[in-house]
Amino acid sequence: MKVEVKDKHYDKEKERMKISYMLNVLGFLGFTGGLHRLYNGKVATGLLWMFTLGLFGLGQFVDLFLIPNMVEEREIKLRLKAGLSPFGVAPSPQAIASEIYQSPQETLMVELLKAAENRGGKLSVTQGVLDTGAKFSQVEATLQEMHKSGYVGIGNNPENGAVTYIFHELT
Template sequence: MKVEVRDKEKEKERLKISYILNLLGFLGFTGGLHRLYNGKIATGLLWMFTLGLFGLGQFVDLFLIPNMVEEREIKLRLKAGLSPFGVGESYQAVASEIYHSPQETLMIELLKAAERRGGKLSVTQGVIETGATFSQVETTLKEMYKSGYVDIGNSPENGAVTYIFHELT
């Protein structure tokens, strides 16, 4: 609410100054100052060198000044990083860290465990190494098998199902 009131006061002040500068053009002083003040450089210079388009432009501008002032205020707000309504622009948040799902984290832990064990890992060994549940480890290892990261075999010592990481053997 305060921002809106302050902006309206600035706009009224700019409007008042613009009309005063236009009046100076009617009195024979340099015409076009009101246009320069409102950011209309090219037409402001044209008005200045032609004495307000021979007075006709100065007269027409009496009706156009409110729009000139409004356009200038909008441009100034945009330049200041505000929306045309005086509200700050919203920015999208960007994640500073990559989110790893629990399953991805478990996969990494299982890979490290398999590396320590010569590229072979059973479900029980995975549970001991990671602290995850049997079903979590088994599901993750099966998912890795479906993706082609591991093969399934049996341990020659005890016949337990063993997951073989060929890249680590």
């Protein structure tokens, strides 16, 4: 039992090859030469062949050996133009992120902002830990980062001397 696999791109290329050779033969018979080149997308040389009778027959003869490459080039260009790979395969769709990734530090920043808003725009590291449930080192590093970025000022609590981070936009 023989299984025959048909490749539609191969069939198209074969059909283009037949038509190209037929158009080339028309040039040999005295009809307009260069039609095979125009058919395969070689417009400039196709017109040159047409007006010089196939470069006086010499070009028509040489093209008998060049037609397979012309056909292959044309098929590749047509596939690329159609959005396919040179082998005729559609490119795989690109993955698109449906959600924007938010790092844990950015999430902690938002939680600290909400905590500071509830406390009148001022927040100590201990208060940040109580309100967010994060570790002391994480809260302190995040508040330091916010200070470096200019979102927060640093001051001291006059009653107990604790370092207080002041959210100027919330006071």
